[in-house]
Amino acid sequence: MDLIGAxxxxxxxxxxxxxxxxxxxxxxTYTFGSVLIALVIAVPIGYLIGHTxxxxxxxxxxxxxxxALPSFGLMLLLVSLVGVVQRxxxxxxxxxxxxxxxxxxxxYSGIQAIDKTTVDAARAIGMTEWQILWKVEAPLGLRLxxxxxxxxxxxxxxxxxxxxxxxxxxxxxxxxQAIPLRRDExxxxxxxxxxxxxxxxxxxxxxxxxxxxxxxxTGAAPRRPRRPRAVPTRRARMVExxxxx
Amino acid sequence: xxEFREVSKRFADGTLAVDGFxxxxxxxxxxxxxGSSGSGKTTLLRMINRMxxxxxxxxxxxxxxxxxxxxxxxxxxIGYVMxxxxxxxxxxxxxxxxxxxxxxxxxxxxxxxxxxxxxxxVGLDRSLARRYxxxxxxxQQQRVGVxxxxxxxxxxxxxxxxxxAVDPIVRAELQQEVLRLxxxxxxTIVFVTHDIDEAFLLGDRIVLLETxxxxxxxxxxxxxxxxxxxxxxxxxxxxARGKRALHEERIGDRTVLVDGLGQxxxxxxxxxxxEAGG
Amino acid sequence: MNWLLNNYESIPFYLFTHLRLSILPIAIxxxxxxxxxxxxxxxxxxRGLLLTLVGLLYTIPSLAxxxxxxxxxxxxxxxxxxxxxxxxxxAVALMARSAADAFGSVDPGVRQSAVAMGYGTWRRxxxxxxxxxxxxxxxxxxxxxxxxxxxVTVGVLVGVQSLGFYFTDGSxxxxxxxxxxxxxxxxxxxxxxxGLLVLLGRALMPWARPSKRRxxxxxxxxxxxxxxxxxxx
Numbered sequence: 065m066d067l068i069g070a071x072x073x074x075x076x077x078x079x080x081x082x083x084x085x086x087x088x089x090x091x092x093t094y095t096f097g098s099v100l101i102a103l104v105i106a107v108p109i110g111y112l113i114g115h116t117x118x119x120x121x122x123x124x125x126x127x128x129x130x131x132a133l134p135s136f137g138l139m140l141l142l143v144s145l146v147g148v149v150q151r152x153x154x155x156x157x158x159x160x161x162x163x164x165x166x167x168x169x170x171x172y173s174g175i176q177a178i179d180k181t182t183v184d185a186a187r188a189i190g191m192t193e194w195q196i197l198w199k200v201e202a203p204l205g206l207r208l209x210x211x212x213x214x215x216x217x218x219x220x221x222x223x224x225x226x227x228x229x230x231x232x233x234x235x236x237x238x239x240x241q242a243i244p245l246r247r248d249e250x251x252x253x254x255x256x257x258x259x260x261x262x263x264x265x266x267x268x269x270x271x272x273x274x275x276x277x278x279x280x281x282t283g284a285a286p287r288r289p290r291r292p293r294a295v296p297t298r299r300a301r302m303v304e305x306x307x308x309x
Numbered sequence: 310x311x312e313f314r315e316v317s318k319r320f321a322d323g324t325l326a327v328d329g330f331x332x333x334x335x336x337x338x339x340x341x342x343x344g345s346s347g348s349g350k351t352t353l354l355r356m357i358n359r360m361x362x363x364x365x366x367x368x369x370x371x372x373x374x375x376x377x378x379x380x381x382x383x384x385x386x387i388g389y390v391m392x393x394x395x396x397x398x399x400x401x402x403x404x405x406x407x408x409x410x411x412x413x414x415x416x417x418x419x420x421x422x423x424x425x426x427x428x429x430x431v432g433l434d435r436s437l438a439r440r441y442x443x444x445x446x447x448x449q450q451q452r453v454g455v456x457x458x459x460x461x462x463x464x465x466x467x468x469x470x471x472x473x474a475v476d477p478i479v480r481a482e483l484q485q486e487v488l489r490l491x492x493x494x495x496x497t498i499v500f501v502t503h504d505i506d507e508a509f510l511l512g513d514r515i516v517l518l519e520t521x522x523x524x525x526x527x528x529x530x531x532x533x534x535x536x537x538x539x540x541x542x543x544x545x546x547x548x549a550r551g552k553r554a555l556h557e558e559r560i561g562d563r564t565v566l567v568d569g570l571g572q573x574x575x576x577x578x579x580x581x582x583x584e585a586g587g
Numbered sequence: 588m589n590w591l592l593n594n595y596e597s598i599p600f601y602l603f604t605h606l607r608l609s610i611l612p613i614a615i616x617x618x619x620x621x622x623x624x625x626x627x628x629x630x631x632x633x634r635g636l637l638l639t640l641v642g643l644l645y646t647i648p649s650l651a652x653x654x655x656x657x658x659x660x661x662x663x664x665x666x667x668x669x670x671x672x673x674x675x676x677x678a679v680a681l682m683a684r685s686a687a688d689a690f691g692s693v694d695p696g697v698r699q700s701a702v703a704m705g706y707g708t709w710r711r712x713x714x715x716x717x718x719x720x721x722x723x724x725x726x727x728x729x730x731x732x733x734x735x736x737x738x739v740t741v742g743v744l745v746g747v748q749s750l751g752f753y754f755t756d757g758s759x760x761x762x763x764x765x766x767x768x769x770x771x772x773x774x775x776x777x778x779x780x781x782g783l784l785v786l787l788g789r790a791l792m793p794w795a796r797p798s799k800r801r802x803x804x805x806x807x808x809x810x811x812x813x814x815x816x817x818x819x820x
Contacts, residue, residue, distance in 0.1 A: 067658050131730065132777035134737040136744075137754045137770040144763040222648030229744065230758070239654055243745055248658055255654035259647050266646045360703060385705030395700025399718045399794045409704050441794040457704075467703075 070249035071256070078238065078253065090233040091261070094224045098159030099167075099217050106164045107209070110171020114205065115197055123172055130165035135223040138162065143230050155232055162223055163216035170212015174205025207276050214269035221262050235261065310336050311357060311465065311497065316366035316522075318352055326352045327363070327522035335514070336464070339491055339498040343508040344518030350501045353522055354467050357499060358387045370465070385413055388458030388466040388496075392473045394450040396442040396457070402428075403438040406456045413461065420460075427456040432486060448479035452486070459494070468500045472507070484510055505546050509534075517542055590757075590765050598772065605749040605776060609736045611671055613780075616678020616735075617728055623679070624686020625712070634687065641680035649673065649738055653745045665746035674738055678731045685727020689720035722795045725788040729781050736777040740769070750776070 078084050113119045138161060142154040178201060186200045225236035235258050242250035311334040318327040327349040334340045342350040355361040356368050359380040367374050375383055396405050404411075406427055407420035415423075428435055431452045442450055451471060458466055468487075472480040484507060491498060502508055508515050509530035517525040517533065519541065526538040537543040555566045555574055564577040627637040647655075652673045657664045660672065693716050701715045740751030753769025756762075789796065 129774075132733045132737060132774045132781075134740040134751070134754075134770060134773045136741050136751065137766060137773060140754045140758040141763060141766040141770055144758050144761060144766050218646055222650070225648045225650050226741065226744070229755070236650060239650060240744065243654065243664055246664070248664075251654040251664070252658050255651040258651040259655070262646045262648055262651075263643060266643070358703060360699070381705045381707050383705075384703055389700070389703035391696065391700055391703065393696050395696050395703070397697060397701070397715060397719075398694075399721070399792065401794075412705055412710075443794070 067248060067252060071253045074249045074253040075257070078257070083238075084257070087233060087235045087237055088261070091221070091224050091235045094155065094159060094227065094232070094234060095217060095220050098156050098220055099163050099213065101156070102160045102163035102167050102216060103213070105160070106167035107171050110168045110209075111175060111197060111202070113168075114172035114175025115193070115201060117176070120172065120176070123168055127165045127169045130162070133162070135162050135219070136226050136229075139223065139226065140230065151230060152232060155227055155230065159220045159223060163220050166212045166216040166219065167209070168212070170209040170215070171205070174208030174212075175201045177208060178204045203280055206280065207273065210269065210272055210276060214266070214273075217265055217269070218262060221265060225258055310334065310371060311499070312369045313353070313356070314367050314369065316353075316356065316363045316368060318349070318356070318361060318522075319364045325521060327356075329366070330522040330524070331366075332516065332524065332527075334497065334499060336497045337495045338513040339487075339500055339511055340514045340516060341500045341502060341508040341512035342516050342518060343502055343505060343512075345503055347520050348518040349520075349522035350503075350518050351469055353518075354469055354499055354501045357465065357467055358384045358389060360384075385409055386461060386463055386465075388461070388463040390451075390454045390458040390466065390468045390471045392470045394442070394454035394471075396450055396453055398442050400441075401438065402433075402440050402442065402445070402453050405442065405453055406460055408457060409461050423460065424456070427459055430459065430490070431456045446479075447475045448483060451475055451479075451483055455483075455487075455490070459490075459496075464497055466496045466498045468498060470502055471500075473502070473504075480507075487511060509546075517545065590762050591768060594765070598768075601748065601750050601752055602772060602776065605736070605739055605751075605773070608667065608670065608674075608739045608742065608747070608749055609732070609776075609780070612674035612678045613728070613732050613735050615675050616682050616731060619675075619679050620682030620686045621717075621724075623683040624688075625690050625716075627683060627687035628690035638684060638687065641683045644676055644680040649677070649741045650744060652676065653742070667747050669745065670739070670742040670747045674735055677738065678735055681731050681734065682727055685730070686720070686724060689723035689727065690716060692723045693719045718792070721788070721792045725784065725792075729784050732780045732784060733777045736780060737773060740773055 110123070113123050135158070139155060139158040142158045143151050146154045182204070183196060183200060186196045191199065224234050225239065227234050228236035228240045235254065238250055239254035239258065242248075242254060313330050313332045313334075316327060316330045317325070319325050330349070330353060342353060344350050352361050356363055357370070357375075359375060359378075362376070367376060369375065397408065400408070403421055403424045406424035407415075407417075410420040410423060411417065425435055425438060428438065433449060433452050433456065437445065437449065442453065445453065454471065458468075472483050475483065487498075488511065490496075500508075500511055512530065514527065515530060515533060516527050517538075519525050526533055526542050533542065533546060537546060555568055557564050557577065558567045559565075566574045566577060568574050623637060623641075627634045653669060654664075656662065656669050656673055657666070660669075662669045662672075697719065698711070698716065701711045706715060739749045740754060742749055743751035743755050750769050750773045753765050753772070757765030757767075757769065
């Protein structure tokens with residue numbers, strides 16, 4: 065009981081002093097900043113792979129290998145390579161590297177999951193390749209792309225928590241500060257805040273998914289199995305399974 | 310003998326698949342249940358080994374109400390062959406055939422010996438024994454399925470559209486194989502199909518079913534062809550469309566049999582050949 | 588490189604500690620996830636509930652979970668048990684979903700035929716469904732194994748040593764090569780475990796390998812019957 069009371073008191077103080085907003089701001093800046101950069105890099109490549117069908121093996125390999133990559137180690141490695149001054153740039157680079165594989169997988173698998181006859185039909189009625197990409201493949205593949213962005217975002221949120229170790233702030237800061245000092249209520253409270261943030265982001269992406277299902281009705285959700293017990297395709301599963309962070 | 314007494318089956322979702330069905334299936338002969346989808350034929354078949362329990366009525370085997378028999382034990386003494394063979398993909402051919410004997414506690418060596426014999430019986434080369442099912446052709450898999458159904462030497466063999474998924478040439482081969490086996494073994498075979506030609510070929514007795522497991526007509530192929538009980542049967546067996554109503558036509562110096570649609574069905578060879586006409 | 592020459596003797600210790608810390612969560616997670624996955628596959632109600640729950644669990648950032656568990660379970664912050672339990676939670680969360688998919692991947696026809704032959708429920712689950720779910724279970728297990736090995740490194744932030752030690756130590760001492768060594772060793776360990784799992788899968792599930800004999804057979808048969816043109820098709 066003591067802990068709960070103390071935790072609530074700590075959270076109240078954290079919010080009241082305005083530190084929450086500062087840390088949250090840092091956290092979200094890193095997260096969305098790196099996810100946006102990753103989008104710019106990964107979506108065109110993913111669409112190219114999905115549309116042409118070339119380089120799929122490479123993309124699968126990258127996504128698989130990325131899962132074995134320890135994100136904390138990657139971040140520290142890049143930071144120690146570039147030195148103290150350019151620390152934020154190194155951190156951004158690490159987050160982008162972590163975000164790219166999921167988005168790439170989401171982009172190309174979204175296109176590859178589309179019924180081939182649909183694309184053939186589009187070509188048959190005289191659409192150019194660009195039109196096929198923008199009017200058929202991009203909207204129909206959006207659901208899986210959003211799934212990939214969701215995985216990437218959650219992974220980056222988790223890794224940004226570790227960025228406090230290299231003095232970059234974020235919501236991990238009070239958490240990392242509390243552990244060696246044995247401030248249980250602070251560790252507990254900060255952990256809860258981080259978890260709430262992750263769950264809120266997850267819920268937001270869930271909501272976007274529901275909206276997309278409404279907006280793009282037919283065939284737009286290739287992941288939703290026709291029969292309730294159908295197994296997701298290997299590709300869909302790959303996008304769905306988040307990488308460690 | 311297998312006897313259905315006033316059997317009905319209503320599924321959990323409310324559909325009445327079978328409504329007051331009664332039938333006696335004589336031993337040591339092949340009875341074919343034939344009908345389109347929704348006629349309840351597979352449901353009826355599955356009642357015999359209690360894969361489906363009737364909501365009303367009883368099913369008896371040799372006078373014994375099978376509702377009193379433990380399903381697992383019952384199934385182990387009834388052979389079952391299904392579409393796509395239903396072989397266990399993680400077991401070698403020989404172990405697939407030996408599955409039920411092993412379930413009933415037959416030692417492995419004896420079960421394997423028996424399995425090899427059965428491979429001979431169904432016309433499979435013994436060299437295939439160590440293969441996995443996915444290394445066999447569709448027809449070979451189906452033969453393994455039949456061998457497995459025969460493994461405990463059951464009196465009753467249930468066959469649920471066993472050849473529905475193989476190509477026509479292999480199907481014809483397998484049908485001949487079933488006829489041969491039945492001549493040699495004399496099992497009580499209950500065979501389900503939607504293919505009326507298959508039913509006429511294999512069935513000593515044919516039971517034509519309509520929606521809800523309602524029997525439209527029962528009899529031999531000849532009886533049904535000669536006297537279809539109603540328009541539905543006539544339509545179903547193809548008599549009405551003229552597919553089986555053949556007449557002779559002279560083409561050149563030969564007699565060709567032509568069906569009601571004008572499709573040539575064959576050449577009559579009983580008139581001593583073309584020399585007589587020439 | 589100097590660092591490596593002076594410190595290579597410490598590598599086996601951290602490598603084996605890392606391995607030891609990884610194996611338990613992977614193994615326990617796998618075993619716990621099997622019944623959960625089966626229940627999720629079998630019953631629609633549990634499916635929605637369970638998969639939502641495990642999805643949420645996996646969303647929790649690892650450092651937050653490391654900080655959350657000790658007060659909840661009455662463990663000291665710096666204990667190995669804390670990290671092991673957290674990693675087991677992740678493993679179960681990831682694996683339960685795979686297990687549900689795996690049981691769903693079993694051909695319903697094969698399941699039916701097992702029933703028709705007279706398999707009892709438990710024997711059928713054990714001898715037919717579990718082995719047939721094997722390939723998809725293995726795919727899930729490989730993801731769990733690789734993720735777990737990577738996640739163990741975060742434990743160093745709550746004082747649980749592993750190859751992650753090289754990350755923090757190298758970072759503090761400004762030796763990039765030390766951090767690099769840690770990253771490479773972690774990935775190699777993950778890939779080694781992954782490779783072992785693949786080999787294990789081949790040994791246990793010889794039937795699941797895409798049959799390479801088949802095309803060959805087609806050729807041999809074709810040569811025997813003179814239908815080469817057909818085989819080329």
